Amino acid sequence: QVQLVESGGGLVQAGGSLRLSCAASGRTFSRYPMGWFRQAPGQEREFVAAISASGGTTRYADSVKGRFTISRDNAKATVYLQMNSLKPEDAAVYYCAAGRSPIGMPTTLREYDYWGQGTQVTVSS
Numbered sequence: 453q454v455q456l457v458e459s460g461g462g463l464v465q466a467g468g469s470l471r472l473s474c475a476a477s478g479r480t481f482s483r484y485p486m487g488w489f490r491q492a493p494g495q496e497r498e499f500v501a502a503i504s505a506s507g508g509t510t511r512y513a514d515s516v517k518g519r520f521t522i523s524r525d526n527a528k529a530t531v532y533l534q535m536n537s538l539k540p541e542d543a544a545v546y547y548c549a550a551g552r553s554p555i556g557m558p559t560t561l562r563e564y565d566y567w568g569q570g571t572q573v574t575v576s577s
Contacts, residue, residue, distance in 0.1 A: 461571030474548030490544035
């Protein structure tokens with residue numbers, strides 16, 4: 453069983469920054485890709501960013517490319533999401549997730565099998 457605990461959400465003004473963290477336990481963290489998703493009220497959960505097991509490759513949704521950066525520290529079993537130039541449309545509950553397979557860098561919900569409880573990000577205009 454894998455436990456994922458997110459932190460770092462909060463209220464920020466448009467144009468501001470936040471850094472989300474996700475601490476993992478229960479599985480060899482460094483063997484699996486990790487991802488961030490978000491879900492706004494009334495909307496489906498959507499892909500935000502993913503990072504390979506080694507941290508050498510990343511992938512982003514077009515809506516956050518150039519503003520968000522995903523990274524990981526395998527020694528600390530933690531994945532991060534640095535969010536800059538935040539917009540009101542970035543407001544959502546953000547979830548980290550652990551990949552189902554050690555291979556690849558998944559971008560769909562079905563490719564992840566463990567999820568955190570989510571952390572709220574609110575962006576005021």
